[in-house]
Amino acid sequence: MQRPGTPNGQPDDAELLRQFQAVLAGMDPGDEQEILQQLLNAPAPSQRRERRADVVTYRVRVDLLETQPPLWRRLEITSDMFLDELHEVLQAAFGWTDSHLHRFTDGVEQFLCPFEMEEREVGTPEHEVRLDEVLVEPGDTLLYIYDFGDDWQHEVRLEAVLPRDEGAPRAVCTTGRRPGPPEDCGGVGGYELLVAGTDPAHPDHTAARAEFDRVYGLDVLDGGLAPTPFVIDEINVALAALPGPLPEPLASLVRAVLDPEEQARVRALVDAASIDQPTAIDAETAAWMVRPFTWLLDRVGEDGITLTGAGFLPPVHVEAAMTELGMADEWIGKHNREAQTIPVLELRETAQKMGLLRKNRGRLLVTATGHKLRTDPVALWRHIAARVPPKSSDPGEIQAGLTLLLAVAAGKTGDLDAIVAWTLHAIGWVCTDGEPIDSGLAGRIAQPTEAVLRRLGALTGEFYRGDVRPWPGGIEFAREALRTTA
Known part of the structure; x- marks a missing residue:
């Protein structure tokens, strides 16, 4: 038996309104006001879709909005890219220097950069959102805002979904138009003024220089401030230099560190671990x-x-x-x-x-x-x-184990528990009394992974003395674990 309303048994809008009015009629004014306030403050439901089962290439056009003539780049990017990675791609494509805050939005949900998450802004961390959750069909768009002062708004529009060639770069710029704006030039208006003021052939060149002199001073204009040349080869060199994808759950470990400086330290440890190198074991x-x-x-x-x-x-x-x-x-x-x-x-x-x-x-x-x-x-x-760190329901135990493996793979010596401690602290773990995690506690958290390494003879020395040295076979084992752990 179906409920009245739509053919599938769900109530239509008129029925829902009637039910809502009936509920409100039985409330006193105070309760009614509280319910309405909760409805006004409730976040809109997410519009994200399920991630694709296959990985494809997305052809996207990225326009810097309000520029005339349009300033844009066309990119071919992998569909399994996370938004924090897309941020790096867009920075390289437009010549930005990542000197300001940024944010993605699909018009309903806000996808926040690490600093905004630390400030407890309302939204979803960008590192948790994959591109194919927000761009699915050609015509879908995503807004990327950079520098909340100059307010550079980039519209990322999906143009085509293409088969992914094996070995294709994760991101490549195929074409585009116009040089990119320099940092802190005053938004679109300042950029257009700069373009006219630095190009003697521009019809508004004289007027632009006069306006620039009035607002900023000609010493700024003649001191080298200029648009960033649009050179596809240089953009693609920058894109190729971006960090490549990491195997899960190692990628999750890096993304769990929200502070950019601390994340750079973890990334440096990952680089030192050389997990992209094949393991050799006889x-x-x-x-x-x-x-x-x-x-x-x-x-x-x-x-x-x-x-x-x-x-x-x-x-x-x-x-x-x-x-x-x-x-x-x-x-x-x-x-x-x-x-x-x-x-x-x-x-x-x-x-x-x-x-x-x-x-x-x-x-x-x-x-x-x-x-x-x-x-x-x-x-x-x-x-x-392939099974280290050992399975656990405790995420801190997994993160500690991964950090220990990174330290071993990187050939670190001495107090490896200290490396685990600062990584856990960077992620946000603290003791029950609010104090930072010290080496002793970090060692106990990482103990399941340490026990495996010890039993395999991967480590020599004493943890409790802060005197640990990875054995060469242990370094290879740690790299294999980081590459293959599911």
Whole structure:
């Protein structure tokens, strides 16, 4: 049975109005005023669409509004670009220097730059919005505003949706018209005055110089202030130099840092990690690194191990692991109870998280994946790398683990926990008392990732002494993890 109104059972506008009036009729004036105020303050529903399943090339024309004749650029850009990346593209295309605030809007929703997010402006962070959420069909537009004083308004209009060629640049300028304005020239009016005043052939040249002298002084005009030449090759060189896309969730880590200076520091760490370089691992090195896992897989064997009533490894296996894997110096105690022998507990739990072992009816068993990888150390090495940081419902734990991997991949030495601490602080994490996260707490947050690195022999030295050195095989492992972690 359908509700009255539209054919699909949804009420039409007249029915909705009638229902709304009926609700208001039963309210006292105070409640009615409160409801109306809430309606006035409610944000408009988002117009964003679902992201495309495929990646295509968008041909867009970007016009600097109110310029005559029109000042514009035509770009071909990848559809999976985020708006913070598009900001960098537009800066390069028009010759801006990123010296002012900016904002995107689709006419309904505001997509804010990092500074605006820090100031708690109402809107959505631009780094969370992908281009194909706001531009879908040819004719769709997006407004980009740069420098809220000069108010440069750029209309980004989708002209065509094209197949994406493998290896195509993420952004390229194909054509355009007119030089770009210099910074702080007074908006469109100041730009047109500048164009006329610097071009002796312009019909308004004399009048423009007189007006420029009155407002700014001719020393400014004759001191070198001029439009930015429109040279496609130079624009494309600048576009090619922009940072490339990062694998997720590493891209999310960088975008989570809103402060531009701090984000630049994280970007520098990413660059130092050289994750764009292919990893090189030989069978001998891989076998040495994954030995604790292959030992455990062999120990569990075809028949599995019956666990204790509490679900732990029996003492005989704990003692064997500590002795045969050379872990006796890592922990205090008798090394016979897994719950109190953390190196063994971490090894077993990590193997489960990696899908190598599973529990079933009180027994620890090797999974099909574990059986397949047990005799292929390189494949096992890559399998583990693709699952670091270990899965967690705590975003801070993932971000800490990624930062630790970046530090290792970059070959950093010393207090790696300090690097994790400042990254977490830059993202906005603080202690419960509001104090910044220190190295000690950062180390505990990153511990699941550190445990894997330790067990693989990727690190030497002592974290608690701030004296850590990545081993070359560990650097390669960290790079592989950063490149392949889903």
